[in-house]
Amino acid sequence: MKQLILHVGLHKTGTSSIQSFLMKNIEILKEQGTAVYTRKGKAGVHWVPAMIKNKQPHQVKMVADFVRSELAKDDVNQVIISSENFTQTKQVNYPMITSLLPSNTQLVIIIYLRRQDLLKQSVYSQMVKQGTFSGTINEDSHYNFDLYKQCTKWKALTNDIRVRVVERSQLIEGDLLKDFVHTIGLKWNEKFEPLVNQINESYCSDTMEFKRLLNAKKLPPTINKKIAATLSQYDKERSDNEREKAVFFDFSEASSFLDGFNEGNSGIAREFLGREDGLLFTEMPSEEQLKNIPKLSEKQILNFSAYLIKNLVS
Known part of the structure; x- marks a missing residue:
């Protein structure tokens, strides 16, 4: 059929x-x-x-x-x-x-x-990056x-x-x-062209926090768009040591948030994936992963500001 x-x-x-x-x-x-x-x-x-x-x-x-x-x-x-x-x-x-x-x-x-915790962080990051939200992740209900x-x-x-x-x-x-x-029922074909660039790249932790604070100023959309693109470029130019994936939950917050979905997640595993153990996600958060909650130093704020001035004014 x-x-x-x-x-x-x-x-x-x-x-x-x-x-x-x-x-x-x-x-x-x-x-x-x-x-x-x-x-x-x-x-x-x-x-x-x-x-x-x-x-x-x-x-x-x-x-x-x-x-x-x-x-x-x-x-x-x-x-x-x-x-x-x-x-x-x-x-x-x-x-x-x-x-x-x-x-x-x-x-x-x-x-x-x-x-769910990764999903919430990703949705929150998008809202901040777009300039439409300046609250914390716990205030986000999008x-x-x-x-x-x-x-x-x-x-x-x-x-x-x-x-x-x-x-x-x-x-x-x-x-x-x-x-x-x-x-979709097909076999991978070597003719397929893979994607070269990552779609919807995220900011680093400190960049996201700087953009969140800046959003509170409610800048015009055209200016916000330029700032968002400039900050993306800033992250691309950073060394690997400086480039940290954005994290907004600590371990206890992530665990508590996920606990609220245990029953539904188990239902999905059993009803749609045939898993008697009710295990939907196998890669769970760890304390090591969730330790870089963004905190901006005065030096970081000055670095971001100087970069924006240099690239937007010149």
């Missing part, structure tokens, strides 16, 4: 990398019977969940026509539609999703999960971290829900892109 695959995210689980890979290898995927729905040269088609949410049948029909025409071809076995914004889809909108399906087509949901709810919400649509965990030990060959190719 032919398939319509919805890659629904989640946010901050490598979706941008997967979408860039799909776009870069669209012809090679087509050779293997997989068509990718794109819009304006991108495989991250966030307008699809938006029009489903806003109940726009004419726009939905445009997507349905693409799916139908592709799956009607003898050499196409599946169509992929990718957007992490599907996480915002509610069950009341499910009829619009089913309207995308031609007859005799199986709907497949692919969902990637990331440990995301729903109930992964069990995110998985089970799709049961009303299909029984084929493929849950993957973003941990090196749980990904095929420790590689997100190879894992995704395997999850």
Whole structure:
């Protein structure tokens, strides 16, 4: 049976990398019977969940026509539609999703999960980097971290829900892109072009803290964008010894935060991954990893300020 695959995210689980890979290898995927729905040269088609949410049948029909025409071809076995914004889809909108399906087509949901404390740090980092937030990580409530709810919400649509965990030990060959190719039922092809640059690079700990404090000044968007890019360049020019991954939880905070999701995480492991032990994540936080909570010295503040002045004023 032919398939319509919805890659629904989640946010901050490598979706941008997967979408860039799909776009870069669209012809090679087509050779293997997989068509990718794109819009304006991108495989991250966030307008699809938006029009489903806003109940726009004419726009939905445009997507349905693409799916139908592709799956009607003898050499196409599946169509992929990718957007992490599907996480915002509610069950009341499910009829619009089913309207995308031609007859005799199986709907497949692919969902990637990331440990909640890492997910929260990543969402928080993005908000700070964009300049839209100046609070601490404990004040940030931009995301729903109930992964069990995110998985089970799709049961009303299909029984084929493929849950993957973003941990090196749980990904095929420790590689997100190879894992995704395997999850959609294909074999890795040496023709595939890998991604050269990292997507959505994060700041170092001290850079993130400096940007957070700067956000409180509510600078105009154009200036904030320039500052964000300049600080990214600052981190790239630093030596390896100076470049520390951003950390915002200490060990006890991370452990306490994760404890609130133990029951749901165990449910996912049992119901979607067939693990009787209820173990979803295998790479848990350690005290050694969570010791570099950002604290800015006067010297660091002066270094950041001098770099910004030099690169923005000159």
